[in-house]
Amino acid sequence: MSAIAPERAGVTTQASEESQPIRLAPNYWPFVIPALVVVGAVIVFPWAFTLWMSVNSWTLGQSRSFAGMENYLRLASDPRFWESLWHTLIYTFLSVVAPMFFGTVAALIFDARFALRGLLRGVFVMPMMATPVAVALVWTMMFHPQLGVLNYLLSLIGIPAQEWIFNANTVIPSLVAVETWQWTPLVMLIVLGGLASVPREPFESAEIDGANAWQQFRYLTLPMIAPFLMIAVIIRTIDALKSFDIIYAMTQGGPGTASETINIYLYNTAFSYYDMGYGSAMAVVFFIVIVALSFILLMLRQRSQWVETEGNR
Amino acid sequence: MSSRLLNKIGLFFAALVLVSPAILFFLWMISLSLKFEIDNGAYPPILIPERFAWSNYAKVFEENNFLLYLWNSVLVTGTATLLALLIGVPAGYGIARLKAERSAIVIMIARMTPGLSYLIPLFLLFQWLGILGTLWPQIIIHLVVTVPIVVWVMIGYFETTPMELEEAANIDGASSWQVFRLVALPIAKPGIVVAFILSIIFSWNNFVFGVVLASRETRTLPVAVYNMLSYEQVSWGPLAAAALVVTLPVLVLTMFAQRQIVAGLTAGAVKGG
Numbered sequence: 202m203s204a205i206a207p208e209r210a211g212v213t214t215q216a217s218e219e220s221q222p223i224r225l226a227p228n229y230w231p232f233v234i235p236a237l238v239v240v241g242a243v244i245v246f247p248w249a250f251t252l253w254m255s256v257n258s259w260t261l262g263q264s265r266s267f268a269g270m271e272n273y274l275r276l277a278s279d280p281r282f283w284e285s286l287w288h289t290l291i292y293t294f295l296s297v298v299a300p301m302f303f304g305t306v307a308a309l310i311f312d313a314r315f316a317l318r319g320l321l322r323g324v325f326v327m328p329m330m331a332t333p334v335a336v337a338l339v340w341t342m343m344f345h346p347q348l349g350v351l352n353y354l355l356s357l358i359g360i361p362a363q364e365w366i367f368n369a370n371t372v373i374p375s376l377v378a379v380e381t382w383q384w385t386p387l388v389m390l391i392v393l394g395g396l397a398s399v400p401r402e403p404f405e406s407a408e409i410d411g412a413n414a415w416q417q418f419r420y421l422t423l424p425m426i427a428p429f430l431m432i433a434v435i436i437r438t439i440d441a442l443k444s445f446d447i448i449y450a451m452t453q454g455g456p457g458t459a460s461e462t463i464n465i466y467l468y469n470t471a472f473s474y475y476d477m478g479y480g481s482a483m484a485v486v487f488f489i490v491i492v493a494l495s496f497i498l499l500m501l502r503q504r505s506q507w508v509e510t511e512g513n514r
Numbered sequence: 515m516s517s518r519l520l521n522k523i524g525l526f527f528a529a530l531v532l533v534s535p536a537i538l539f540f541l542w543m544i545s546l547s548l549k550f551e552i553d554n555g556a557y558p559p560i561l562i563p564e565r566f567a568w569s570n571y572a573k574v575f576e577e578n579n580f581l582l583y584l585w586n587s588v589l590v591t592g593t594a595t596l597l598a599l600l601i602g603v604p605a606g607y608g609i610a611r612l613k614a615e616r617s618a619i620v621i622m623i624a625r626m627t628p629g630l631s632y633l634i635p636l637f638l639l640f641q642w643l644g645i646l647g648t649l650w651p652q653i654i655i656h657l658v659v660t661v662p663i664v665v666w667v668m669i670g671y672f673e674t675t676p677m678e679l680e681e682a683a684n685i686d687g688a689s690s691w692q693v694f695r696l697v698a699l700p701i702a703k704p705g706i707v708v709a710f711i712l713s714i715i716f717s718w719n720n721f722v723f724g725v726v727l728a729s730r731e732t733r734t735l736p737v738a739v740y741n742m743l744s745y746e747q748v749s750w751g752p753l754a755a756a757a758l759v760v761t762l763p764v765l766v767l768t769m770f771a772q773r774q775i776v777a778g779l780t781a782g783a784v785k786g787g
Contacts, residue, residue: 227690232608233617235601236665243632243658244624250635307532315525323772325533327540330768330775332719334736335757338743339543342750350542350559382535390779443628446721450740464628471634472726484631491626 254481261475272482281458281466282483286490289442289462292373292380293494296441297434299381304388304433309418311389312396329386337450340379341366366452369459376460379447384440388433395429396422431502435495442491463487546754547571554750570751574759577752582731583738584759586649590734591717593653598660598713603706606668607694621662629722632658637726651727652734659720660713667712667778671705672698708778711771715764735760 258268276282311322328336343349344365352362365375399422407417445464448454454461454469461469467487471480545561546554547570553563574580609617632655640651675698683693724737733741739756768775 227611227684227693229608229611229690231690232604232694233612233614236605236661239601239657239661240620240624243636243654243661244620244627247632247635248627250638251631254634303532307529310525310528310532313525315522315529317526318529321529321533323769324536325529326772326776327765327768328536330715330719330764332721332736332757332761332764334719334721334740335543335761336539338739338753338757339539339546341743342546342754343539343542348555348557348559353557353559382539387779390776439626443626445629446736449725450721450743464630467628467630468722471630472637477634477638481631481634484628484634487628488626488631491628492623495626 251481251484254478255485256482257478259476259478261477265478268478272479273486275479276482276486281461282463284458285461285463285466288373288460289464289490292377292444292448292460292462293438293441295374295377296380296384296444297437299377300385300388300437301430301434303381303385305392305430307385307389308392308396309422311393325389326386328383331383333383333446334450336379336383337447340382340447341451344375366460367456369456372452372456372460376448376451379451380441380444383447384437388437391429391433391436392426395426399425428502431498435498435502438498439491439495442494463490543754543758546750547758548755549751551749551751567751570755571759573752574756578738578742578756580735580738580756580759583733583735586728586732587718587734587736589649590652590656591714593649594656594660594717595710595713597653598657598664599706599710602661602664602709603668603699603702604694606665607672607698607702609665610669610672621666624658624662629658629720633723633726640727646727647729647732649732652723652732655723655727656717656720658723659716663713663716664709667709668702668705671702671708675701704774707771708774711767711774712778715767715775718764 255272256267256269257265258271259265307325311318311325343351344367346352346362346364346367349365351365355362363371366372403421404417407421412420443464444462445468448460448462448465449468452460454465458466463483464487467480467483470476470483541561545563548566548568549560549563550565550567553560553565553567608614636651636655640646640654645651679697679701680693683697688696719736720734721736721740724734725740728734728737739753739760742753742756
């Protein structure tokens with residue numbers, strides 16, 4: 202923005218930028234139109250169609266009929282749906298908190314200079330890029346109660362063998378561990394970006410004033426990277442809510458329905474039972490949940506930024 | 515001085531601890547893929563076996579039609595990425611120059627939408643069109659992943675490229691298309707590389723679209739590996755070898771293009787709010 206400002210400091214409206222009478226204003230719309238067509242076809246059309254399907258009763262192979270709000274009412278009284286919503290919320294909460302903690306710690310460490318930093322950071326980022334199905338497969342073997350390497354490692358420090366993803370009580374935390382393993386690097390990268398924008402001077406004067414490392418972190422670093430932490434929380438929340446690959450490939454929602462999130466239940470409804478109408482209604486409600494949670498977090502972010510600028514004055 | 519050195523050593527070990535889950539995982543993955551059944555079933559587990567089971571890799575390609583699925587993955591990811599670049603690079607340019615920041619909301623919503631909600635309508639559409647047996651449904655639906663990535667990265671990139679050259683070309687009478695083609699595009703090459711790499715990775719890794727849309731002949735690698743998991747639970751060696759084959763191209767790309775990937779992801783993520 203500031204790059205175009207100096208020449209015409211007095212003129213503030215954006216439209217005037219190209220308003221010199223002699224030459225034609227460049228027309229940028231043709232560049233955007235192909236993308237608009239594609240977005241319309243693969244994003245907007247599916248949404249419209251999903252909305253329409255959700256008020257119809259249609260199982261593949263049978264005849265379709267208009268159902269009004271029937272699917273939504275059925276959803277409200279479906280215990281399996283409420284259970285899956287609950288699983289989704291627990292899974293999401295844990296899959297935000299754990300990567301946020303480890304990711305912030307990692308960012309603080311990788312922000313400093315030490316030997317082999319580039320190499321270690323490179324390895325640290327790799328889980329995020331690995332194919333989720335491959336990751337799920339190897340973790341499944343590592344979680345194996347008898348032959349898995351994890352139980353062996355636990356036995357070395359005297360902890361009894363766990364059943365991990367094969368026990369209804371431990372399946373969600375075990376899946377969260379995999380999710381955390383894979384997505385902590387993204388949090389680290391975002392927070393690292395925040396740390397890079399932190400100015401040096403306040404720390405120098407704090408040091409002179411005798412502030413210790415914790416005080417510097419608590420009262421200088423943390424407030425300054427708060428907006429980046431919020432962005433990381435928002436992105437992590439959206440991704441964790443939508444998580445599918447790892448859960449489906451490792452447990453398919455099991456044992457029983459102990460790890461069935463909305464996304465998995467949605468998949469089963471639409472593509473195992475081929476109940477397209479009901480599945481569409483679930484997709485709509487699921488999307489509303491995601492948007493609502495993101496919106497709440499965005500509001501919080503707005504507020505935190507506001508407090509931020511207030512504090513700086 | 516010595517306390518600073520001590521500090522650096524401390525940081526190094528702290529970083530090592532943080533990276534150790536990643537190192538352990540990938541080492542164990544390689545170990546599993548190179549062991550015979552006896553060694554994989556041994557207790558306590560063996561990290562480095564006495565005999566390497568290279569045959570696991572041979573088995574993967576011989577028994578599971580893996581070459582076909584590899585080719586399918588290359589076609590789907592390649593076509594979806596090239597199409598996304600063709601469409602998304604100009605779009606990113608147009609949006610950046612129009613300062614249509616609201617359009618970013620569309621991309622945000624695309625990111626929020628679970629993949630499955632695209633799948634129900636598009637699955638029915640593809641069925642109706644009768645193209646479910648081909649690779650086209652997967653190529654088309656992968657655009658849901660690749661186009662937003664490319665547009666997102668390119669908006670960020672074109673916003674930072676200087677306008678002066680374009681304005682000069684415009685004064686000299688160049689058309690919008692010529693300005694884009696001859697002035698903006700050459701400068702934007704590094705941005706295109708970032709968009710290309712990220713698009714490849716996320717398309718290659720995608721699983722959910724394939725699991726619904728792929729038939730026996732049109733599976734991509736992640737789906738093929740998943741199918742091995744469900745039908746051949748017994749032999750771990752070939753399974754781990756298959757997993758490594760699927761993810762190796764992406765990991766190699768990550769190692770060689772680390773700087774671009776980090777730049778692209780942080781830019782995209784930080785703009786994401």
